[in-house]
Amino acid sequence: MKLVLIADTFPPLRTSGAVQLRDLSREFVRQGHELTVLLPSSDLKQPWALEDFGGVRVLRLKAPKTKDIDYIRRTMGEFLMPYAMLRNLHKSPLAKEKWDGVVWYAPSIFHGPIASALKKASECKGYLIIRDIFPEWAVDMGLMGRGLPYRFFRAVANYQYSVADVIGIQTPGNAVYFDHWLQKPARKLEVLQNWLADAPVGPCSIDLAKTSLAGRRVFVYAGNMGVAQGMDILLDLAEHLKARADIGFLFVGRGSDAQKLAASAKARQLDNVVFHDEIDPDEIPGLYAQCDFGLIALHPKHRTHNIPGKFLTYMQSGLPVLANINEGNDLVDLIRDEQVGAVATENSPEVLARMAMALVEGGQNGDEMSRRCKTVYRRLFSPEQAVQQITSAL
Incomplete structure (x- = not known):
């Protein structure tokens, strides 16, 4: 066509x-x-x-x-x-x-x-x-x-x-x-469904081994940091887990709230948090290869349903997710049904902290969850399927 x-x-x-x-x-x-x-x-x-x-x-x-x-x-x-x-x-x-x-x-x-x-x-x-x-x-x-x-x-x-x-x-x-x-x-x-093409793991300008997160199990957030994401709770989560020397948080991207969030982390003296400017999309697989879990945040006031693009990138890289999203969002059932992470709708940092520790301590279950993430990506989020669906409709 x-x-x-x-x-x-x-x-x-x-x-x-x-x-x-x-x-x-x-x-x-x-x-x-x-x-x-x-x-x-x-x-x-x-x-x-x-x-x-x-x-x-x-x-x-x-x-x-x-x-x-x-x-x-x-x-x-x-x-x-x-x-x-x-x-x-x-x-x-x-x-x-x-x-x-x-x-x-x-x-x-x-x-x-x-x-x-x-x-x-x-x-x-x-x-x-x-x-x-x-x-x-x-x-x-x-x-x-x-x-x-x-x-x-x-x-x-x-x-x-x-x-x-x-x-x-x-x-x-x-x-x-x-x-x-x-x-x-x-x-x-x-x-x-959203879609994302296969991407090889290549070099990345961010080297976590040279940051304060070296040696930690890292929860990464890569993407827009704006009002719609409601990301303050992720800093609350980091503060709750400040005493855990084995857990760290990486935020990569830009947006209307990026500077405010970075300033808040500094004011709270969160040494388990690192902020970095956005990187080229081709570097994302190399970044995720250094991380363990993906973070998702959607403001609890949302009533519409949304599956963020970053969820696809996490699935593609085999990163189980920790999500704080609005009640009733279709993404809640997707994460739970497919067993690809943990999701909270209470907007509670205490609940998120318990979920984060459970993911970190998952051991062998974590390896199985990572394999499920990649399976979900291949089954639901390929651009081949999207193109065939669009052209068939036309």
């Missing part, structure tokens, strides 16, 4: 979304499909730039800045983004291209206009990949009420949904948000 994929993140960015779309794009090509990725770029001096990314055509289109700016300017930039992308697409060599299917990735919720235009021009179907339910999760977190801003974002999201013929959600629990959307005939909602 000749497909176009619309997104707002892709390498060289290091976000989990960029890594996911990199792996998905490569798999489309590996399975013999012709793929073009359309991306907004605020750094371009010209209207467009066409690149080759391992057999994937990547067309970057000049658009307003939407990253690392205040919320008001970001909202304005994202609202204008699809229109700027369309305008500059018409100036590019791909202006007259026709597609067999349009795929787009959310976040962002603002891709509806460009997805609609490309579908109509090519008279083809569209597949929306949704990885979080916005603005619902922002309301759950108390970041937004149900006033005018919420109604605006909700209208934008609903328009994006209306453009799609098929929507792929992360987990079955998120289906409740699409009951109204499904009332229109010929629409299809399905679970599209």
